[in-house]
Amino acid sequence: MNILKSKWLSKIILSLIAIISFTALLSINTYAADDxxxxxxxxxxxxxxxxxxxxxxxxxxxxxxxxxxxxxxxxxxxxxxxxxxxxxxxxxxxxxxxxxxxxxxxxxxxxxxxxxxxxxxxxxxxSDIYYNGGQSFLINKSDVNKIKSVKDLKNQKIGAQTGTLQYDLAKKKIPGANVKGMDKSTDLVLALKTHKIDALGIEKPSAEAYVKNDKTMAMIPSGYKLSTNExxxxxxxxxxxxxxxxxxxxxxxxxxxxxxxxxxxxxxxxxxxxxxxNTSMTHYWSYFVKGIKYTVLISLVSSLFGVVLGVALALMRFSKSKILRGISISYTEFIRGTPLMVQVMFVYFGIGVIVNIPALLSGIIAVSLNSGAYVAEIIRGGINSVAKGQTEAAASLGLSKTDLMRFVILPQAFKNIWPALGNEFISLIKESSIVSIIGVTDLIYQTNIVRADTYRGVMPIFVAMVIYFIVTFALTRLLNYYEGKMKHA
Missing domain, CATH: 3.40.190.10 (Periplasmic binding protein-like II)
Structure with missing residues (x-):
């Protein structure tokens, strides 16, 4: 058995290496001439x-x-x-x-x-540099007497957007600075306002924009001496x-x-x-409505495809064919062993090298593939929970294996796993928010846009929380209703 597992592990590793190598080769610019x-x-x-x-x-x-x-x-x-x-x-x-x-x-x-x-x-x-606005730091207005220049940021907590020049500069040029990186500038501004960081490294025009629109904030010059080419x-x-x-x-x-x-x-x-x-949340109601539409769409479509894929994988797991069992096990373990965010990015950017898949479709595909792996395990548990006597009784009636699975095993399995399956659907609504990283305008994406537009950090998040709660609560009630009907069926 260990030898068989080792062989399958080797095949999985080799397959992954082949996929990564193929993607890397396709990413290379192979044009004979620049066009x-x-x-x-x-x-x-x-x-x-x-x-x-x-x-x-x-x-x-x-x-x-x-x-x-x-x-x-x-x-x-x-x-x-x-x-x-x-x-x-x-x-x-x-x-x-x-x-x-x-x-x-x-x-x-x-x-x-x-x-x-x-x-x-x-x-x-x-391209050539089209604008140089300079570097600054945003600080809380209540700290203007404490932080007057970049020298006062020594050994302080500095925020900067991950992967930016501001992040690298704070690391290199401010002695003892504890630099905290985040993906969104709106998150960093919120961290500053809630005193999670002492200052935020940001370009001067953006700093000026925040100071003009938020009376609780101030700015100081960076004092950096930088080469003009970067x-x-x-x-x-x-x-x-x-x-x-x-x-x-x-x-x-x-x-x-x-x-x-x-x-x-x-x-x-x-x-x-x-x-x-007008920075009221009612003024931006259309943003939240658009976001929830995409969130619900992705969740519903991914749930349907996830169940279909999960049933197929679960049945393959019970197959007598070693190849089908191996594919099912390998797929389930691989998908459950990698983050959904990585899967979304791979479908959009990795597979996108070969086929240009739109962001929304990429998100649906990635979430569906991810959901299928988890649903497969839930269904497998449900099938195992059906008493063996049911199989023996069906066999005595002359039912074929296909009819046994279709009319006896799966209906009872779904009845047993309905709560777990419902929990997966609810989790999917929340986890689908990860598609915002590739530009799908779901609820989280729209929330971040509202935060950036209104300079309000907390209220848009609170509104998003309430919307998520309403949707998941309504879905929970709906699932509980059908669960009750199943018990009385």
Whole structure:
């Protein structure tokens, strides 16, 4: 038995190595010649990814009932698209996924106040720097007498967005600093306001935006002395995209010559005033409604496919075929042994190298595959819970194995596992929130947008909690109703 397990383990490891190697090879730029600019023109679309939670660079507004991503960066890429005579297409996702999207061909450009550091230049190409606003620190206004300059941050808790220049600078340049990284700038601002951190490293324009819109906050200069080739904001493109980089730099040169960035910042400021006129949660009700629609859609579809896949895997587990049993065991163990977030990113970015799968469909596929593994184990437990006497009685009536499983075993198994299956459905609603990392506009994604737009950290989270509770409570009651009917059936 141990030898058999070892063989299967070896096969699994070899298969994983083959998949990773194949994906890595596909990720390599295999174009004989650079055709990045031609691809954009032939497609007649410039696809740009951004994380719209970083005002005034990019953020979302609710203007006259319509959602729109605006900001200085959006004006920059709009100018680039106009110069190329193509349509601008904006895709949203987490900041730490932007460069991955470029490397895997999900977009032509990534923009979002991205600093062209040496480390990042190893993975992607960058345009010329189009804006350099400088570095600052956000602090609580109540600490202005305690923290007057960067020297006062020695041995303090400093927050910065994970993977950013601000994070690296705080690590290197502030003695004894305890640097805490988070994926979202909105989470960092909340951490600052609740005194989980003493200061937040952030670009000066964003710091100014928060100070203007939140009276409890203040800012101090960073005092950093930095080389000009890695500070400021630049646009990221796939390695080898020389023609697209050159075309982009021509537009950036025009922007600098005409001093358009100041005009773009003024425009962003006007949009920010639209957001802060009314920061009540009722004003943003459409955001939450849109988020819950996507959350429910993903959960329902994934639950259906998860049950179908789970039944198939459970039946394969009871098969006499060693191959089918091996596939079922390997799949279940592998899926349960890896995080859902990694699976979502692999489906969207990894498989996306071969087939360009939209973000929503990628999220549904990943959540369905994940749910199937857990449902398979629940169903297997349910089948094992059916008394052996039922099998013997069915055999005495001359039922075939297929009819035995269909009419005797599975109905009783589902009756036994209904509470566990219901718990899996409820968990799925909450766990599906992970799809927000690839830009699916579920409830968590929309909550973060509202937090960024309104400069309110806690209230949007509270609203999201209430919505999740209402949905899961209603589903629990519905499942309990059907469980009661089963008991009396």
């Amino acid at each position: 990045s600019l031609n691809r954009v023109k032939q497609r007649k679309e410039l696809i740009v990814v951004t994380s719209p939670d970083y005002p005034p660079y990019e953020f979302q507004v609710n203007h006259k009932g319509k959602d729109k991503i605006v900001g200085m960066d959006m004006d920059v890429v709009k100018k680039i698209a106009d110069d190329l005579h193509v349509k601008l297409v904006i895709k949203s996702m987490n900041f730490d996924s932007l460069l991955v999207a470029i490397e895997t061909g999900k977009a032509d450009m990534a923009i979002g106040g991205i600093n062209p550091t040496k480390e990042r230049r190893q993975s992607v190409d960058f 500070v400021g904001a630049a646009i990221a493109m796939k390695k080898g995209s020389t023609s697209l980089v050159n075309a982009t730099n021509k537009t950036i040169a025009k922007i600098k010559k005409q001093n358009l960035t100041e005009k773009y910042l003024a425009s962003a400021g006007k949009y920010m005033k639209v957001n802060t006129v």
